Amino acid sequence: MSSQTLTSETVLSLQNVSKNFGAVAALTDVELDIKAGEVVALVGDNGAGKSTLVKILAGVHPQDVGVVKIAGKEVHLGSPAESIKHGIATVFQDLALCDNLDVVQNLFLGRQLRAHRLDEVTMETTAWDLIRQLRAKIPSVRIPIASLSGGQRQSVAIARSLLGNPKLIMLDEPTAALGVAQTAEVLNLIERLRDRGLAVILISHNMDDIFAVSDRIAVLRLGRNNGMFNAKDTSRKEVIEAITGSVDNAVTQRAEAHSK
Amino acid sequence: MSAQPTDLQDERLIINAGLSGAIKKSRDRIKSGDLGNLPVIIGLFIISTIFQMLNPFFLSSANLSNLLMECAAVGVLALGIVLVLLVGEIDLSVGSMSGLSAAIFAVQFVRNGLPLAFCILLSIAAGAFIGWLYGQIYNRIGVPAFVITLAGLLGFLGLQLFVLGATGTINLPFESPLVQFGQQAYIGHTLSYILAVAVSLLRFGLGYYSAATRRKAELSAPSLTSLAMQSGFMAAALGTIAWYLNKSRGVGWMFVFFIALVVIMDYALRRTSWGNSVFAVGGNREAARRAGINVKGIYTSVFILCSTLGAIGGLLAAGRLAAAAQSSGTGDVNLNAIAAAVIGGTSLFGGRGSAYAAPLGMIVIASISSGLTLMNLNSSIRYMVTGGIVLLAVSVDAVARRSRTSHGRG
Ligand SMILES: Nc1ncnc2c1ncn2[C@@H]1O[C@H](COP(=O)(O)OP(=O)(O)OP(=O)(O)O)[C@@H](O)[C@H]1O
Ligand SMILES: [Mg+2]
Numbered sequence: 001m002s003s004q005t006l007t008s009e010t011v012l013s014l015q016n017v018s019k020n021f022g023a024v025a026a027l028t029d030v031e032l033d034i035k036a037g038e039v040v041a042l043v044g045d046n047g048a049g050k051s052t053l054v055k056i057l058a059g060v061h062p063q064d065v066g067v068v069k070i071a072g073k074e075v076h077l078g079s080p081a082e083s084i085k086h087g088i089a090t091v092f093q094d095l096a097l098c099d100n101l102d103v104v105q106n107l108f109l110g111r112q113l114r115a116h117r118l119d120e121v122t123m124e125t126t127a128w129d130l131i132r133q134l135r136a137k138i139p140s141v142r143i144p145i146a147s148l149s150g151g152q153r154q155s156v157a158i159a160r161s162l163l164g165n166p167k168l169i170m171l172d173e174p175t176a177a178l179g180v181a182q183t184a185e186v187l188n189l190i191e192r193l194r195d196r197g198l199a200v201i202l203i204s205h206n207m208d209d210i211f212a213v214s215d216r217i218a219v220l221r222l223g224r225n226n227g228m229f230n231a232k233d234t235s236r237k238e239v240i241e242a243i244t245g246s247v248d249n250a251v252t253q254r255a256e257a258h259s260k
Numbered sequence: 261m262s263a264q265p266t267d268l269q270d271e272r273l274i275i276n277a278g279l280s281g282a283i284k285k286s287r288d289r290i291k292s293g294d295l296g297n298l299p300v301i302i303g304l305f306i307i308s309t310i311f312q313m314l315n316p317f318f319l320s321s322a323n324l325s326n327l328l329m330e331c332a333a334v335g336v337l338a339l340g341i342v343l344v345l346l347v348g349e350i351d352l353s354v355g356s357m358s359g360l361s362a363a364i365f366a367v368q369f370v371r372n373g374l375p376l377a378f379c380i381l382l383s384i385a386a387g388a389f390i391g392w393l394y395g396q397i398y399n400r401i402g403v404p405a406f407v408i409t410l411a412g413l414l415g416f417l418g419l420q421l422f423v424l425g426a427t428g429t430i431n432l433p434f435e436s437p438l439v440q441f442g443q444q445a446y447i448g449h450t451l452s453y454i455l456a457v458a459v460s461l462l463r464f465g466l467g468y469y470s471a472a473t474r475r476k477a478e479l480s481a482p483s484l485t486s487l488a489m490q491s492g493f494m495a496a497a498l499g500t501i502a503w504y505l506n507k508s509r510g511v512g513w514m515f516v517f518f519i520a521l522v523v524i525m526d527y528a529l530r531r532t533s534w535g536n537s538v539f540a541v542g543g544n545r546e547a548a549r550r551a552g553i554n555v556k557g558i559y560t561s562v563f564i565l566c567s568t569l570g571a572i573g574g575l576l577a578a579g580r581l582a583a584a585a586q587s588s589g590t591g592d593v594n595l596n597a598i599a600a601a602v603i604g605g606t607s608l609f610g611g612r613g614s615a616y617a618a619p620l621g622m623i624v625i626a627s628i629s630s631g632l633t634l635m636n637l638n639s640s641i642r643y644m645v646t647g648g649i650v651l652l653a654v655s656v657d658a659v660a661r662r663s664r665t666s667h668g669r670g
Contacts, residue, residue: 060550081552096550100543100611105536110552112533121470121477128266139270146664 009036010072011168011199012057012088017066019052026052027223030066034168039190039200041210041231043243044220050203051093053220054172057201058090059083070167084110087167091174093203095157103127103141103148107160130159135185150177158186169193170201175209187213207236221245265480299656300604300620303649307624311631318631322508325446327623327630332518333358333580335622336573337597338604339518339525340566342617345601346529347542347559348610349405351394351566353412354597358574359589360416361387363423365438365575366430366584376437380575387571388564390416395560405563413594421586429585432578442579445513452502452511460495464488514576519619521569526615538562542611573597592643599646600625603653609661624649 012034019027027049034040042050056063059077067074070086077083083090097106104120104127113119127141136155138148145153154177161169171190175183190200190213204210210217210231217229219242227242240251311318337354344351361383369379390412397408424430432439447455464487471481505511529535540548541558549555577593578584602608603624604617625646632642 058550079552080550081554084552090550092550096544096547098540098543098547098611101536101539105540109536109540109548112536115533118531118533118536121473121479124267124479125477137270139272140267142267 010034011036011070013069013072014053015067015069017053017056017063017068019049019056019061019063021052025223027056027063027220030220030223030225032218032225034199034201036167036199037194037197038216039194039202039214041214041217042201042203042220043205043210043217043239044226045243048220048243049223050220051172052223054090054092054170054201054203057083057088057168057170058092059088081110084164087165089161089164089166089169091154091157091161091169091171093172093176095153097145097153097157099146100144102144103131103138103156106145106156107163109160111164126163127159130162131155133162133185134159134189135181137182151179151182154178155182158189162189166198168199168201170203172203173205174202175204175206183209207239210239211236219243265475266478268480297605297616297620299653300617300624303603303624304620304627307627307631311627311634315631315634318634320508321504321506323630323634325505325509325511327626328505328515329512329580330630331619331622331626332512332514333573333577334593334596334625335518335600335618336521336569336576337593338600338622339521339615339618340569340573341597341601342604342606342613342615343525343538343562343569344405344566345542345606345608346538346610346613347562348545349398349559349562350598351405351409351412351563351570352594352598353409353416354566354570354573355589355591355594356413356416356420357387357390357567357570357589358577358593359584359587360420360423361571361574362578362584362588363420363430365578366432367423367425369436370430370432380438383575384568384571387568387574391564391567392560394563394567395556398559398563399556417590420589424584424586429583431583434582438575438579439582440579441514442576443582446510447513447516449502449506449510452506453499455516456498456502457495459498460491463494464491467491514580517576521572522615522619529615534558534561539611544611592639592646596622596625596646599650599653602650602657605653605657607657607661608654609657621653 010033012032014030014032017027017030018025030049030053032040032042032053042053044050055061057068057077059080059082062076062078068077069075070088075082075086077086077088098109101109104123107127107130108123113123124141131138131141134155136152136159138152138155145156148156154174158171158174161171171186175186178186187209190202193200194213194215202210202214214231217231217234217239218225219227219229219239221243222245226245227239229239229242237252240249241247244251308319317323337358340354341351364386365379365383368374368382369376394405394408394412397403398405467482467487467490468484471484471487474481502511529538537548537553537558540551540553541555545555548558574589577588581588600621601613601617602621604613604619604621606613606617606621628645628649629642632645
């Protein structure tokens with residue numbers, strides 16, 4: 001499959017999206033475009049509005065104003081079910097797993113095979129395939145999620161986003177709790193997804209990860225767009241300046257102090 | 261490595277093979293707070309030992325046969341309660357629902373002389389409609405189910421009295437099929453043994469089929485021997501129960517009907533996507549919604565099923581009593597149904613429990629009631645004892661929940 005033919009197509013585009021929580025303007029006039037076969041990193045300080053943006057696209061809470069277009073057509077993402085139907089898969093920052101259900105049940109929640117006589121065998125083998133693919137260290141898929149470690153849960157949440165042929169995958173800090181090997185696997189996975197022509201939105205605070213896989217870097221600052229960079233011809237310093245909003249910030253100060 | 265099934269390859273897994281392994285596995289599970297049916301079974305054992313010592317008639321075939329018949333009506337209500345508890349809600353009105361259903365049936369069947377099947381369907385439809393109404397109020401207005409069904413408890417009791425009218429009690433003719441079903445219908449000796457064997461064979465067949473598909477997919481599966489042993493044990497247990505009960509009147513059809521409902525519900529809860537969704541909503545409502553589950557639809561379906569089961573239970577109770585009275589479904593009916601679900605091991609915190617909680621909890625309650633009646637103790641003592649046991653069951657649930665959290669079983 002040639003990714004060249006796919007890259008021309010815009011999967012998602014946001015225009016003037018705003019969202020308020022009471023007196024807090026979490027997002028103001030945010031714009032974002034993402035094409036098929038592209039990884040866009042979404043960065044910003046704590047509270048910049050990244051998760052809010054993800055939740056709007058996931059249908060968790062709708063935007064107050066603004067337009068969301070999928071494949072050029074305006075869509076209304078009023079509920080998670082609608083968002084899933086439009087081919088958007090999400091790994092939430094808080095994972096959104098059911099502690100009382102086991103790994104297989106969580107993976108296939110809302111999209112079980114054979115609704116009236118669950119195909120447990122196929123679901124279980126698929127679960128193992130996904131877990132292998134992510135090199136996730138999960139001892140058994142028939143134990144409740146409550147008994148997994150934070151990283152194992154994160155792997156389950158990532159595995160879940162791969163089911164059901166999505167067009168766009170949004171990963172909200174997917175590697176925050178992962179070990180070194182698992183983080184590398186997730187980065188590999190993101191590259192594989194891109195090569196398969198999927199659009200990926202990656203949220204992370206880790207500059208190494210961002211520069212390793214992303215094509216473009218979108219910066220949010222205090223709920224507004226604050227720059228879009230091409231990963232290839234941008235330095236970390238520029239991105240950090242956009243995130244913090246000043247040339248003289250804690251990151252550069254530390255760097256200078258160390259070099260002295 | 262490849263000889264090991266896919267799901268057992270992680271070297272940290274403690275693999276308990278064979279009989280001793282199975283025993284160790286269940287011991288570990290219980291220690292970590294996943295009690296399953298164990299507390300009820302221990303409770304039943306203690307209760308029957310005490311009552312048997314106090315009155316040797318307690319464990320007689322005749323008393324047990326009757327006790328099971330007594331379970332069925334309220335047991336069906338308890339099955340509905342299990343469902344609402346699973347989604348983390350409660351229905352306080354099943355008793356009133358059952359009384360209303362009995363009243364509707366009796367008025368249409370006896371006073372208006374309408375056909376039996378129509379009257380039954382009408383009562384059940386009334387139940388389904390009321391459940392739908394609860395679902396709408398719950399989903400649209402967001403009133404807690406506790407309050408909605410408290411209003412239902414009073415409102416439908418009033419409606420029941422209104423439907424019954426001035427006479428108050430309507431007797432059902434003794435020869436009507438519903439009364440026959442409630443009082444006289446027992447499965448014959450031969451049929452009881454055939455059923456015991458057939459159910460065990462069916463279980464073996466299904467187990468064998470599922471083991472074969474799992475093995476083909478390179479997943480772990482129980483061995484033929486263990487499957488055969490389980491089914492053999494089941495056949496022996498069911499056969500013994502049937503034999504003992506057959507020494508008197510045998511096993512009532514109404515009880516068989518109740519158990520059939522339980523088995524169907526168990527299947528729906530464990531083997532359908534609807535059942536998974538019920539547990540998901542009870543475990544983490546927001547996660548369920550984000551997975552694309554129609555959470556409101558699940559609540560509505562659960563309220564409908566609970567009220568419908570309430571209506572069915574009311575019909576069974578009317579058949580058993582051969583009447584629909586002003587007192588039908590009042591008094592301790594409601595609380596017994598809720599108590600049965602909780603005693604049977606359904607968590608009040610949502611997302612944990614099984615359809616089998618209904619019959620197990622109901623048998624405990626019916627045993628206490630029967631034992632105390634045999635001792636000529638009136639209802640004052642019965643209420644106190646049942647109250648104590650409910651408290652015990654809820655405490656066991658709360659303690660087990662804490663233990664589960666510390667042992668990572670959610
Ligand atoms: N459900 C909510 N109710 C009220 N305010 C909210 C809610 N969710 C987010 N906010 C507010 O919106 C702003 C953006 O939050 P958001 O979670 O999008 O930040 P973020 O960029 O994901 O930060 P982090 O890097 O810490 O995850 C914050 O000021 C937060 O307080
Ligand atoms: Mg966030």
